[in-house]
Amino acid sequence: MAACAGLLISTSVLADEEKLPGPIPARVIRIVDGDTVVVRARIWLGQDVETSVRLSGIDTPEKRGKCDSERQAALQAEAFTASHATIDTLVALHDVIADKYGKRVVARIVLTDGQDLGAALIAAKLARSYDGGHKDPWCPS
Numbered sequence: 001m002a003a004c005a006g007l008l009i010s011t012s013v014l015a016d017e018e019k020l021p022g023p024i025p026a027r028v029i030r031i032v033d034g035d036t037v038v039v040r041a042r043i044w045l046g047q048d049v050e051t052s053v054r055l056s057g058i059d060t061p062e063k064r065g066k067c068d069s070e071r072q073a074a075l076q077a078e079a080f081t082a083s084h085a086t087i088d089t090l091v092a093l094h095d096v097i098a099d100k101y102g103k104r105v106v107a108r109i110v111l112t113d114g115q116d117l118g119a120a121l122i123a124a125k126l127a128r129s130y131d132g133g134h135k136d137p138w139c140p141s
Contacts, residue, residue, distance in 0.1 A: 023092035023110065026053075028085045034060030034077025034126060035118075037085055037109070041093065052104035056095060058118040059130035067139035077126040084117055085109065091117075 026039035035055040043049050061074040085091055089112065096107040109117040121127035128136065 018097070020093075020096040022094035022096060022107070024094075024096060024107075026091055026093050028087055028089045028091060030087070031078060031082045031085065033063055034074060034081050034121065036104070037081065039091065039093070053093060053096075053109065054099055054104055054106045055118040055121070055127075056097075056106045056108050057129060057131070058121055058127040059135055060121060060127045061138040065138060069140065070138035073126065073138060077121060080121060080124055080126050081117065084111060084115070084120060 024041055024043075026041035028037055029040050029050060030038040032038060032052060035058055036052055037055075038050065038052050040048050040050045060077040061070045063071060063074040063078070065071045065074055091112070092110040093105075094108040094110055096105050099106045111117060111120075118127065122129060
């Protein structure tokens with residue numbers, strides 16, 4: 001019985017720390033917004049999974065933002081993502097983890113040219129670095 005309890009504890013600890021380093025090939029199905037895309041990834045022979053992927057390490061403005069400038073910036077970020085990760089494009093997922101809500105995964109997306117999509121959004125000033133803590137507002141004070 002104690003062995004079973006130890007196995008359950010160690011399994012739950014492993015699940016909390018689980019990360020798939022990648023690369024995991026995936027095909028872009030849909031762009032949700034500047035920092036989220038839906039992909040289809042082959043996880044086993046004949047087994048595909050469709051999931052939302054939130055770009056790790058960045059934050060983009062929200063389409064339902066608090067001011068017009070944030071909403072316009074969100075549309076620009078979405079258009080940038082859509083132009084770089086076009087529908088049906090093959091991308092590679094790296095450092096894949098489950099998000100805190102359990103509805104999607106968080107990962108770096110590397111494009112076919114080797115470019116990191118999140119870094120490209122930051123370089124284009126359409127995203128900010130984000131470490132999971134407090135988000136700075138996009139609207140002027």
